[in-house]
Amino acid sequence: MATPAHTPPAHGRRFERPTLVLGGGPAGLTAGYQLVKAGRPVTVFEAEDQVGGIAMTVERDGYRFDLGGHRFFTKNKEVDDLWHEVMGEEFLKRPRQSRIYWNGKFLEYPLDGMDVVKKLGPVELMRAGLSYLRAAVFSRKGNEQSLEEWVSNRFGKRLYELFFKSYTEKVWGVSCTELRAEWAAQRIKDLSFVSAAKAAFFGDKDQKIKSLIKEFNYPRFGPGQMWEEMTDRIHERGGEVLMETPVERLVIEGNRVTAVVAGGQEYPAGNIISSLPLRNVVGMAGEAAPQKVVEAAQGLRYRDFLTVALVVDGEDLFPDNWIYIHEPGVTVGRIQNFRSWSPWMVPDETKASIGMEYFCFAGDELWDADDDELIALATREIEQLGLCSADKVEKGYVVRVPKAYPMYDADYAERVATIREWVDSLENLQQVGRNGLHRYNNSDHSMLSAMRAVDNLVLGANHDIWAVNVESVYLEEDEIDEHPYRNAPETKAMGQPLGSEA
Numbered sequence: 073m074a075t076p077a078h079t080p081p082a083h084g085r086r087f088e089r090p091t092l093v094l095g096g097g098p099a100g101l102t103a104g105y106q107l108v109k110a111g112r113p114v115t116v117f118e119a120e121d122q123v124g125g126i127a128m129t130v131e132r133d134g135y136r137f138d139l140g141g142h143r144f145f146t147k148n149k150e151v152d153d154l155w156h157e158v159m160g161e162e163f164l165k166r167p168r169q170s171r172i173y174w175n176g177k178f179l180e181y182p183l184d185g186m187d188v189v190k191k192l193g194p195v196e197l198m199r200a201g202l203s204y205l206r207a208a209v210f211s212r213k214g215n216e217q218s219l220e221e222w223v224s225n226r227f228g229k230r231l232y233e234l235f236f237k238s239y240t241e242k243v244w245g246v247s248c249t250e251l252r253a254e255w256a257a258q259r260i261k262d263l264s265f266v267s268a269a270k271a272a273f274f275g276d277k278d279q280k281i282k283s284l285i286k287e288f289n290y291p292r293f294g295p296g297q298m299w300e301e302m303t304d305r306i307h308e309r310g311g312e313v314l315m316e317t318p319v320e321r322l323v324i325e326g327n328r329v330t331a332v333v334a335g336g337q338e339y340p341a342g343n344i345i346s347s348l349p350l351r352n353v354v355g356m357a358g359e360a361a362p363q364k365v366v367e368a369a370q371g372l373r374y375r376d377f378l379t380v381a382l383v384v385d386g387e388d389l390f391p392d393n394w395i396y397i398h399e400p401g402v403t404v405g406r407i408q409n410f411r412s413w414s415p416w417m418v419p420d421e422t423k424a425s426i427g428m429e430y431f432c433f434a435g436d437e438l439w440d441a442d443d444d445e446l447i448a449l450a451t452r453e454i455e456q457l458g459l460c461s462a463d464k465v466e467k468g469y470v471v472r473v474p475k476a477y478p479m480y481d482a483d484y485a486e487r488v489a490t491i492r493e494w495v496d497s498l499e500n501l502q503q504v505g506r507n508g509l510h511r512y513n514n515s516d517h518s519m520l521s522a523m524r525a526v527d528n529l530v531l532g533a534n535h536d537i538w539a540v541n542v543e544s545v546y547l548e549e550d551e552i553d554e555h556p557y558r559n560a561p562e563t564k565a566m567g568q569p570l571g572s573e574a
Contacts, residue, residue, distance in 0.1 A: 088113075088342070089341070089342030090112075090113035090312070091103075091112060091113070091115075091342060092114075092115055092117070092339060092344045093114060093344075093345050094117055094319050094345070094347060094353075095116075095125065095319075095346065095347035095348050095505070096120075096123040096125070096313060097125025097127060097299075097518070098299065098505070098518050098519050098522075099505030099508060099518040100118075100125075100522070101116065101123060101302045101306070102154070102302070103347075103504060103523075103525060104302075105158075105305060105306055106522070106526040106530075107311070107526055107529070108305070108311040110526070110530045113311065114306065114311040115313075115314065115339065116303075116312065116314065117318070117332070118313060118316075118317065119316070119319070120316065121315055122296070123300060123302075123313065124295065124296045124300075126140055126476050126506075127295045127298075127515055128299065129294030129295055129296025130296075130381075130469075130471050132469040134419035134420075135381065135410075135417070135419060135425050136293060136296075136416075136417040137379060137471060139379055140379075141394050141408055141413075142290075142515055143288040143290070144289040144290055144295070145288040145516075148516060150520070151523075155298070156289075158298060158301050158302055158305070159289075159291055159298060159301065162291055162292045162293075162301075163289045165287055165289060166289070166290045166393075167412075168286055168287055168288055169391055169392045169393055170395065171395050171396070173395055173396065173399055174234070175191075175398075175399075178395070196234075200230045200234065202228075203229050205228075206228065207224060211224070211225035212225070217253055218249045219251040219252065219253060220248040220249050220251075221253060223236050223248075223256050235398070236248070238399070239396060239397070239398045242403075242405045242431060243405055250482065251481065252480045252482060252485070290414055291414070292414055294413070294417055295515075314334070314335065317334045317335035318334060318335065319332060319333070319356060320335075320336070321356050322356045322357050322358075322360070323338070323341075324357055324360035327498055327499050328500050329500055332344065343500045343502075344501045345504055345525050345526070346501060346502070346504070347503075347505035347518075349374070349478075350488065350495075350503065350509075351374075353369075353495070355369065362494060365490055365494045368486075368488075371483060371487050372478070372488070372491075373478075374474075374479060375431055375432075376431075376432055376434045376439060376474050376476055377429060377432060377476045378439065378446070379428065379429050380427070380447055380449070380450035380468055380469070380470050381427050381469045381470075381471070382425070382426050382427075382447070382450055382451065382465050383423050383424075383465070383466045383467050383468065384425070384426065384464050384465055384466065385466055386423070387424060388424045389409065389424055389459045389460050390409055391409070392409060393409065394409065394427075397457070399457070402456055402457060403449065404450065404454075405429055405430065407426055407428055407429070407457075408426060408429065409426055410425045411424065424460075428450040428453065434474050434475075447468035451465045451468070475507055477512060478506065478507060478512060488510050502525040502528065503537065504522045504524075504537060505518040505522065506518050508521075509538060509540075520540055521537050521540040524540055525537055
């Protein structure tokens with residue numbers, strides 16, 4: 073469905089009223105911070121008692137947990153400058169290391185030629201190569217409907233089965249035949265089996281693979297430190313961030329949102345920037361949303377996840393920031409080592425702190441299991457993987473994260489287009505962020521969408537927020553993009569799991 077370009081709100085009007093920002097995650101807080109820097113009054117509403125959304129840092133008994141893993145690296149100079157402006161010397165430079173657990177073995181990532189030969193063996197490599205050649209000769213690219221078709225046509229069926237299928241289906245909870253080809257195209261670009269293999273065995277002369285980042289920035293006390301500092305600066309400049317104040321209703325008259333009801337109180341609306349999930353926003357509009365928009369919103373799907381953080385007696389179990397678990401015999405999808413993100417995440421040098429990440433749907437058996445059951449599951453699986461004996465696990469903590477990942481199922485694009493057409497008809501509402509646009513953005517692009525929304529309000533710009541990062545960039549190339557509003561090409565190494573970064 074074609075949709076018109078977004079028409080920003082009438083600029084220079086109603087600035088006597090604070091801009092209402094819905095949601096205190098990376099996008100919402102960025103909007104609030106940019107507005108107060110421009111001298112505009114702002115009120116941010118956050119439903120929880122802590123800012124940051126999925127990018128918050130949870131603390132339990134002095135142990136800090138990153139929900140999903142957040143590397144602060146971007147090719148966008150504007151976002152990079154903002155990060156350093158906020159964090160200053162608290163922004164650490166950290167080494168990047170990750171591996172893939174596959175078939176009982178750990179594969180280095182990015183791929184190392186000798187490691188691949190040793191772990192896969194010549195027979196499997198031959199099968200993968202022949203499968204790739206078959207796909208290169210006989211497949212027709214460009215008309216794929218599913219993720220399975222898209223990946224198989226570009227890498228061959230065998231590589232798809234080895235490195236994509238198991239992990240991707242664990243992350244999303246559905247068959248790869250149900251996920252749209254757009255999702256694969258969004259997360260894997262400008263890469264072939266040949267280029268990956270050449271880079272692994274002989275080095276990459278054109279730097280496409282070899283330039284995957286070797287280090288990244290990270291706040292000393294986890295990503296939540298960024299959002300807490302940003303919140304403090306909003307307060308210092310006269311803005312408000314209202315905690316435990318969930319948005320309950322949007323009052324809509326004609327083509328404007330005239331008020332927002334949050335925490336039981338009604339707030340008159342001038343301009344609104346929302347990072348709330350599209351499904352929620354439509355629900356809050358009540359009868360003001362057309363029936364077709366309501367049906368589209370109700371059909372949007374999300375993947376939830378939970379982290380079981382284990383405190384283990386002894387040294388760190390592995391040096392990686394995290395490990396991707398391509399192993400159907402266990403439920404865990406990813407395992408983090410929090411000390412590898414920052415030593416300040418772990419208060420006791422004699423203990424290790426790891427995060428066992430489980431992807432699920434809210435209300436399913438895993439999500440509804442009590443905390444003790446989940447800690448026991450994580451303890452069994454860490455031993456099953458050979459990383460740690462169960463008797464070394466001293467205690468654990470469980471954190472559930474709803475609506476962590478917007479899903480790209482067969483109908484999502486049409487549904488989002490229907491909702492967008494309605495949102496764009498409301499002259500004083502702009503949607504930003506991952507769930508606000510129902511797009512799997514990384515934090516930098518979520519923040520960039522908020523920065524562009526503020527430009528529309530303050531500078532009278534005409535940015536189409538829905539076009540920010542329309543070709544989602546994973547941003548693992550080691551260079552900075554000086555252009556503030558350009559989508560850079562993506563480079564991923566073969567075997568990088570889909571949906572692997574928060």
